[in-house]
Amino acid sequence: MVDNKKELREAVIAYKVPGIQAAVEKARKAGMPAGDIIDAMGDGMTEVGILFERGKLFLPHVLSAAQGMKSAMEVLGPELLKSGDASTKRASVVMGTVEGDVHDIGKSICSTMLQCAGFDVHDLGRDVPKASFINEIKAGCTMCGMSALMTTTMTVQRDVIEILKQEGLRKKVIVMVGGAPVTQAYADKIGADIFGETASETTTKAKAINK
């Protein structure tokens, strides 16, 4: 089983869809539970995220690995449900670059990483009105990720948190903030739950809080 875990992890890091499918098939034949297979692939995806940020893998590679995981989930998902295991999705996350800010790339990479890690991502794009974040949370998202690339717009992250408090929603949602000018100190000051220096750091923290 240890070998299967290693193979699954390495197949995801190698980011080839057929390789991932073959490793999953081998693990299933060896009797590895669906949940364990998914966890091993998730470890591989975490590594893929780190390699992306260190410039060793690129976005198409990340997506190819995710595509491999997605095809594996088509087989593993029904098995998980049959065995009465939990849902295959970790949590629903609303993501967006805050209103007034049109910087998209960092947030999009973060959305991709979260999607690859098994989160149900609702990416609203950029220049997202405050109310749109609130509406998604009211509709069931339990996590909210806000990006801001400018010192003029990072204050909107604070505004959304304040609205969440006013509407009695703050305790129901995990708030993540990031973007070039955002720091841990700022995240603490405005009362966010997670600050991510990078997309993979955000994903790692989001996974940890969702365990």
Add this chain to the structure above:
Amino acid sequence: MKGFYTRMGDGKRVIMTKEQIINDIHAGIADAADMAGVPDLKADEVDLLFEIISDKNRIVGVEPGKEVVLTYDIGQLDFTGDNGNSGNGIDVGRRESALLHERALGGDTFELAHADYSIKPVKPIISNEMQAMEEIQSEIIIPFFYGAMPNSGLYYAPDGPYGNPADLMREFKIEEAMQAAEFTAEHLARDIEYVSTRMVAAGADGFNFDTTASAGDADFVGTLKGVEMLRKACPKTYIMVGMAGESVMGIHGSIEYKGEVVAGKYPHQQVKLAEKAGANVFGPVVNTNTSKSLAWNMSRSVTFVKECIRVAKIPCHVNMGMGVGGIPMWETAPNDAVTRCNKAMVEIAKVDGV
């Protein structure tokens, strides 16, 4: 006091012991060396980094005779801009700003910019920009550039004609996303040629491409092709290529410039491509990690940049602003940190300019 006042990457003041500072210097060097495959700094350079960080004076500087060229980017926006680009919010004219940088702020070069600071929106206002250039050139003495960001993000939906690669990839339309990036690179190169050749025709000493590759590898390729076109059209013009980050993001992943994949390139590799395209000066960038100390960030930045300078055939002016070059990510970056990073870059990395 058992320790030294220093800073974190977010600018906050902290006290660290000698041992902690030395450990962070080594960790910063090791991180850069591991990421970019560049050599570690030598023992005497580690000692000098510690000496610079632990200096009891608030402001430090280079020894007389070691001064370097100081180039400014972002043009007059450092006066006129809002805090989004660390501007002072003073609605001063572009002519006045240029002359103030020349006569009061010690600038060895300066540039004209427009409020958006991206190349694409210059096209409809090119005549205005040409007039402003002609007018200021008649009064200014220092080399005066036109500056703008390639910013190929403006060519993707919803701002431009091509699909947004990040969105397409999330739908696993990988080929389509890569194609959109390739179209964008070609479009950007054409726009660079259009804008830059006109600004040179208006008297600009040259063109400064600021935050190159901010939208990833296709942005870098488009800029390099644009630089090549400008060089061909204006052989004597001054060209500066400044980067957006320490590594070229692989949004496309395999797009090439002159037979080389550009994604994942670090400063010492980026500069070789800028040389091939025809740049005169290259501006390496190293990003600051806000959760790490000044010692970590400064030593890491110097390690990346030192190798870039060693391999470069053209001069390099390192980017040293808010959140880059080891400087804390803080709008009013503390002077003690700024001057320390500056001295380390000049005396250890041996940069040709800042």
Add this chain to the structure above:
Amino acid sequence: MAVPHFMASGMGGIRSAGDLVARMQFSKNMKIDKAKEYVAKKLGLSTLEIADEHIMRELREELKIGVITGVPNAPRGIAAKMNIERLIDTKINSCELFREVTKR
């Protein structure tokens, strides 16, 4: 951000000979030491002296290549740059255009 960099390591632009060194970097791809040596030789000074405000202030006025203080009749802009062209043996784009439009 400008002032601390200027104070820590800047040549000082037209307070000294920073603009001339920059022109050699951009027009001839010279690295800093070579560019400073080139300018120093043209000015008959050492590389230390070309960043010395005390030496350069009077020399710039004598050479008519522009000073930071408002000296009446001291050349500015194109006039100063034409003198710079001759001094460091380079061509400057705005001067070339000026010559072209004035047929000089």
